[in-house]
Amino acid sequence: MSALLRVQDLCVRFRTMGPLKAFASGIKAPFIDAVCGVSFEIQKGETLALVGESGSGKSTVARTIIGLQSAFSGSIQFEGQELIGLSAAERKPYLQRMAMMFQDPVGSLSPRCTVRSLLAEPFRIHGLKERDATAEVTRLLRMVGLPIDFARRYPHQLSGGQARRIGMARALALNPTLIIADEPTAGLDVSVQGEVLNLLARLQDEFGVAILIISHNLNVVRHMTDRMAIMYLGRFIEVGDTDDIFYQPRHPYTEALLAANPKADPDAVLNRIELKGEMPSLFMRPSGCEFHTRCRYAQEICSRLFAEASASSHDANHSSKCHFPLGRMGASQRSLSAVESASIKD
Structure with a gap:
């Protein structure tokens, strides 16, 4: 079975100084490698988690897949099509089937736009003028369990959980086959976390979307994912089925991460x-x-x-x-x- 998403030897680097300053300083390679040789696959309907400390490169991998960050080398194939090297216009049809839930739910929503405008935006960007915007906004709000009158609100009028649901609705607008969820429960109360996770799981069951989750919350990872990859300094150091890694970690770093996971039992x-x-x-x-x-x-x-x-x-x-x-x-x-x-x- 061919993978929905296949990433091979992905490398992402950032320039640390301008070329003139680097030449004057005698530095031949003024770069840092944030992602080094990362490879993985995601099958249709599967959930994969990227886990690691802050700064390990998890969000950089996600942003590179979605096209918000350029890759230095490697390969990203989505539905069999190589994405690296494509122009923005050539990449656009594939991005229609790929969506991202950003780490900051309120910050990712324009403060100048109403919820209605935010949810209708994907249809405008991709030229789907035949869609009834009002009907689509109503459908999306109902899908994530929010009242229809939320369409008139602005982002500053939303709680963290409500903003997260709006972000989820916007990600689902064009019926994607892959959702990238960057810290989907960050900053939410435990009860709201459960609601968001249950909603995400229900939508996955209904629509069969694959999910790439980036999270520090190991309880979320264990509950939601089929497989997980542990990152350290931009590399994958352990990859496997979630249950196998939790039951018997093989890398000392993974062992330390799992041991630090809080337990509800006092x-x-x-x-x-x-x-x-x-x-x-x-x-x-x-x-x-x-x-x-x-x-x-x-x-x-x-x-x-x-x-x-x-x-x-x-x-x-x-x-x-x-x-x-x-x-x-x-x-x-x-x-x-x-x-x-x-x-x-x-």
């Missing part, structure tokens, strides 16, 4: 893993495995060589980039073997 025994230091700067990437500066299992080889992706022995769809992946032997034995190897070396 009597639960917490096994927090404290990572050393902060995420390194993109200006000064560590050598070898870029996580080795914070990894409690790091050994000498980790600082020298970058680990290539390796699949689990019992699951070819679950891969990680680690020289010493977590496995059946358990984390405590890994830690012991690291200490023993260090003492032998000394």
